[in-house]
Amino acid sequence: MWQLPAHAQQKPGAEKELQQVQQEIKQTEQQLRQQRRQLQQAEKTLQQADKALAEAALKVRQTTLRKQQLEQESTRLDTQQKQLQQQLTEQQTLLAAQLKSAYSMGQHDYSRLLLNQQDTGKLERVLTYYQYFNQARMQQLATINQTVQDLEQVVAKLAAQQNLITRELNALEQQQQQLTQARASQQESISELQALLAKQGNQLTYLRQNESSLQDTINELRRLAELSKDMAGLGAGKGKFPWPLKGSLLQRFGQSRQGANASRGILIQGINGANVQAIADGRVIYADWLKGYGWVIVLDHGAGFMSLYGHNQTLLKQPGDRINAGEAIALVGASGGQADPGLYFEIREKGEAVNPLLWLNRP
Known part of the structure; x- marks a missing residue:
């Protein structure tokens, strides 16, 4: 009896397998879209x-x-x-x-x-x-x-x-x-x-996206900060500035966060509702909710220096407000996805993160 060549016999099986792979890809894409929607809804909530x-x-x-x-x-x-x-x-x-x-x-x-x-x-x-x-x-x-x-x-x-x-x-x-x-x-x-995030295995990606979002915000704020000509910056007080919050140090500058990039700031343990204080005179250039960091307030100190305060419970100042050193600018909280109350604090010099511990006085 005449039979089809071997490669012709295999073709229907290969097509069927291809269809199955395409169906699996389609299902995977649908699952990813659903996961994104769930994540977006969780972030919105x-x-x-x-x-x-x-x-x-x-x-x-x-x-x-x-x-x-x-x-x-x-x-x-x-x-x-x-x-x-x-x-x-x-x-x-x-x-x-x-x-x-x-x-x-x-x-x-x-x-x-x-x-x-x-x-x-x-x-x-x-x-x-x-x-x-x-x-x-x-x-x-x-x-x-x-x-x-x-x-x-x-x-x-x-x-x-x-x-x-x-x-x-x-x-x-x-x-x-x-x-x-x-x-x-x-x-x-x-x-x-x-x-x-744990279910989807997206914790690392999520943290990196948050850092990218923060960096984009900082880059825009740096442009705004360059307009300030009436403030002297932080250079003269290096190592002498007061801490924005008295508390234990939970995370140091440069320390890895759950396998993500090295931290560009420090995390200070706090009590819900405690005052977050400005480390120096400045002007508010940002005060809003930021993905991954919650309620964030950023002060421009002039000469390319900025300080950033995140995870606050609420903000007490608005963009454009002039701030004196030691003035309460926010209340300690756990916004942005933190499990416990604390303050995320950064110092930036010309857009680049510097170790805050070198600028703050010893507690």
């Missing part, structure tokens, strides 16, 4: 959680400051109330002494002198004397009345302040609850993102 947490933390800070101001004003009014009360007591004592003195001089003599006008000189002296006492009494009474009115106003203001403090405390309690819920949502989003 994390960003939303970070934003909700930042807003809640900022409200708590503002209400806390407002409450402190009200308490200070309440203390001032309370002191003023005590002073006015003391003045009133002194004025009443003085008036009582004046009345007693007038009585002891003898109202009877005054009455007899009016009826008996033989000694006109003495009459004039007594009239002058009583006129003086009457004027003194009237003045003292007017002073007492004014003090009483002032005291009533202070008491009313104090009561109003206490009501305001009570309302602020109630608002603060509600905001603290919102803050707790926002933190829980953030931690849930972080866990979801980390689990997804």
Whole structure:
């Protein structure tokens, strides 16, 4: 019987195998697209959680400051109330002494002198004397009345302040609850993102993408920073600048992050809500959420120097704000996918990362 050549017999099998490979490639591409969508959704959810947490933390800070101001004003009014009360007591004592003195001089003599006008000189002296006492009494009474009115106003203001403090405390309690819920949502989003990255095996790629995104941002900021001509930079204070946050060093400059590129900054352990302070005078040139680094604020110090503060809970300053050394610019947090609160800190000189530990004073 005539048979097909061997290569002709193999062709249908090869075509079938090719179709299977093409189908597997198609399925793999579909899985990759689905994974990208899941990752993008996880990143979006994390960003939303970070934003909700930042807003809640900022409200708590503002209400806390407002409450402190009200308490200070309440203390001032309370002191003023005590002073006015003391003045009133002194004025009443003085008036009582004046009345007693007038009585002891003898109202009877005054009455007899009016009826008996033989000694006109003495009459004039007594009239002058009583006129003086009457004027003194009237003045003292007017002073007492004014003090009483002032005291009533202070008491009313104090009561109003206490009501305001009570309302602020109630608002603060509600905001603290919102803050707790926002933190829980953030931690849930972080866990979801980390689990997804681990499942997909994309942790290293994700970190490298984050570093690339940060570098692109820094390059753009460097261009903006070159416009600053009125600041001297950081060169003169090398090794003397204060730490932006007091805490343990979790990651050093140049240390590898889970197999990714060497870190261009340091990671300092912190407590949620603690102040992040500017290391030197500067101007805010960036204040926004950045993938992988959360809420980031960047200061331009002039002469090509910039400092970067990341993973914040919320930002306290806006682009264009002038900043003094030691001023609070953000609150410590764990935004951008961090499991624990801390501060990521960089110093850049003409766009290149330098070791911050060489610029900061020894803790």
